[in-house]
Amino acid sequence: MRPRTEGFALLAVLAMLAVIALYTIATLREAFFGTLLAGTRLRQQSAFVLADLGIDGALQDLAAADSAAGYTRELHPVVDPQQGVTVELRPVGADALPAGFSAGRLVARRFEIHSTGHAARGARSAQVQGVVRIMPADAP
Amino acid sequence: MKLALLLLMPVLMLAGAAATAAESIACLPDTPVPLLVRIGTAPTRPALLIGGSTPALRVVDAATGALLWSADGADGAMQRFPAMTAPFAGSLIALDTDNDGVQDRLYAGDMAGRLWRFDLHDGAPATSWASGAVFADFSNDAGRGFLAPADVSLMAPGGAAPWFNVAIGTAAPGRSGANNRFYVLRDSAPFVAWDDAQYRAWQPVREADLLRITAGTPADVAISAGWFVELGSGDVLSASLTVAGRVVFAVAESGITPGCRSAFTVAALDLGSPRLTVDATGNWRQPLSPELAASASFTLTMPPAGTEATSARCAFGDTPVAACDVDLRPHRTWWRREDAE
Numbered sequence: 472m473r474p475r476t477e478g479f480a481l482l483a484v485l486a487m488l489a490v491i492a493l494y495t496i497a498t499l500r501e502a503f504f505g506t507l508l509a510g511t512r513l514r515q516q517s518a519f520v521l522a523d524l525g526i527d528g529a530l531q532d533l534a535a536a537d538s539a540a541g542y543t544r545e546l547h548p549v550v551d552p553q554q555g556v557t558v559e560l561r562p563v564g565a566d567a568l569p570a571g572f573s574a575g576r577l578v579a580r581r582f583e584i585h586s587t588g589h590a591a592r593g594a595r596s597a598q599v600q601g602v603v604r605i606m607p608a609d610a611p
Numbered sequence: 612m613k614l615a616l617l618l619l620m621p622v623l624m625l626a627g628a629a630a631t632a633a634e635s636i637a638c639l640p641d642t643p644v645p646l647l648v649r650i651g652t653a654p655t656r657p658a659l660l661i662g663g664s665t666p667a668l669r670v671v672d673a674a675t676g677a678l679l680w681s682a683d684g685a686d687g688a689m690q691r692f693p694a695m696t697a698p699f700a701g702s703l704i705a706l707d708t709d710n711d712g713v714q715d716r717l718y719a720g721d722m723a724g725r726l727w728r729f730d731l732h733d734g735a736p737a738t739s740w741a742s743g744a745v746f747a748d749f750s751n752d753a754g755r756g757f758l759a760p761a762d763v764s765l766m767a768p769g770g771a772a773p774w775f776n777v778a779i780g781t782a783a784p785g786r787s788g789a790n791n792r793f794y795v796l797r798d799s800a801p802f803v804a805w806d807d808a809q810y811r812a813w814q815p816v817r818e819a820d821l822l823r824i825t826a827g828t829p830a831d832v833a834i835s836a837g838w839f840v841e842l843g844s845g846d847v848l849s850a851s852l853t854v855a856g857r858v859v860f861a862v863a864e865s866g867i868t869p870g871c872r873s874a875f876t877v878a879a880l881d882l883g884s885p886r887l888t889v890d891a892t893g894n895w896r897q898p899l900s901p902e903l904a905a906s907a908s909f910t911l912t913m914p915p916a917g918t919e920a921t922s923a924r925c926a927f928g929d930t931p932v933a934a935c936d937v938d939l940r941p942h943r944t945w946w947r948r949e950d951a952e
Contacts, residue, residue: 518950530941530943533941534921534939534940534941535914535916535917535918535919535920535921536916537913537914537915537916538913538916566710567706567707567710568706568708568710568765569765570764570765570766570767570773571764571765571766571853571854571855571856571882572764572853572854572855572937573762573763573764573850573851573852573853573854574704574706574763574764574765575704575705575706575763576762576852576909576911577854577911577937581944582941587950595950596948596950597948597949597950598946598947598948598949599946599947599948599949600943600945600946601943601944601945601946602941602942602943602944603941603942603944604939604940604941604942605937605938605939606913606923606937606939607911607913607923607937610913610923
């Protein structure tokens with residue numbers, strides 16, 4: 472007659488295999504989500520940098536502009552057509568008494584630069600930069 | 612005969628000077644100041660502020676020329692200011708201190724060397740539309756008066772109450788010994804409209820209240836009422852220009868020629884110090900050449916679109932003046948991110 476403990480090793484091995492399988496699945500899952508997260512983060516960072524570039528570009532445009540008119544532009548500073556930036560320059564008002572400047576001759580024109588960077592898979596970053604520019608009061 | 616001529620000489624000189632002064636003043640632009648006004652129940656309308664002798668000040672409808680308001684020291688004007696005994700020429704400036712599009716403050720310099728301040732009461736009837744009085748009294752026997760408009764700039768240093776710097780120079784065309792002045796006065800109530808009682812209580816600023824500035828090291832004293840610079844024989848015929856805390860002004864050094872021209876110098880005052888800007892040789896007045904029209908003024912020209920230039924060019928007449936170029940580069944104020952992570 473065989474003892475009742477016969478076959479215990481098989482059960483133990485099967486249990487260990489199950490634990491190892493579960494651990495492997497969990498690790499793979501974590502790695503998969505980590506990769507996914509890193510990719511999303513990377514695209515988000517790309518969108519953020521593109522939005523930042525849009526603000527810098529609008530500031531340069533504004534410095535060289537001869538008027539206070541607003542505009543909306545689409546820019547594609549990188550080769551990837553999925554990536555780009557939408558820049559909107561909005562005039563939001565003027566202060567007739569800018570500190571340190573002749574009243575009536577110079578005004579402080581206020582603007583908002585709305586810049587939205589678009590990266591792959593729909594990642595986007597929207598930034599708004601407030602800007603003030605001293606201009607002659609009779610400038611268009 | 613010789614003795615008689617000698618006795619008559621001062622009278623002849625004075626008569627000559629007066630004639631020259633009249634001719635000189637005729638060379639200067641007589642430009643009314645555009646305003647938006649609401650007097651009484653009438654709607655807000657474009658108007659023109661004009662200086663003169665009788666009445667001393669008046670506001671007319673810009674479209675029809677109809678008289679809307681007048682002020683004088685004598686009876687007959689819509690508002691009477693007993694001290695308004697001298698005429699006004701072109702020394703007028705109107706400000707909109709509350710940014711609502713309607714002017715509510717005037718600074719007007721009369722030809723006796725007194726600077727007036729007025730608060731305009733939007734919607735009040737013409738008989739009480741303005742409250743005002745002499746803000747600074749620099750009346751003198753030398754013939755100095757105000758021909759050029761004041762140049763007003765706001766100063767708002769951190770941690771201190773704001774004030775207006777009112778920069779204005781005197782002129783005495785035809786009187787070479789007048790020793791003209793360039794004043795920078797502080798109005799410590801830039802956004803407060805005074806009523807008649809407050810104006811009656813106001814003690815005008817006088818030259819004794821001001822600090823006299825020379826080309827040397829700035830005086831290390833607290834400034835309360837303002838300061839002034841002596842100009843010798845030069846006349847201030849046009850408004851100064853304040854750019855980034857620096858007042859640049861032009862002085863007609865040689866009087867005004869019969870052809871309405873003059874040799875000008877320009878000078879700059881740093882408002883923060885206060886200090887006159889000097890060149891390497893210690894000279895604070897830089898000559899402009901050649902002679903310019905006596906009516907010349909400071910102009911600002913935007914650079915052509917698409918160029919790399921980032922400043923508006925300042926010129927007096929046709930002559931560039933780098934000291935008042937305006938930096939057009941935008942400055943960041945606030946920033947926010949609108950996307951949700």
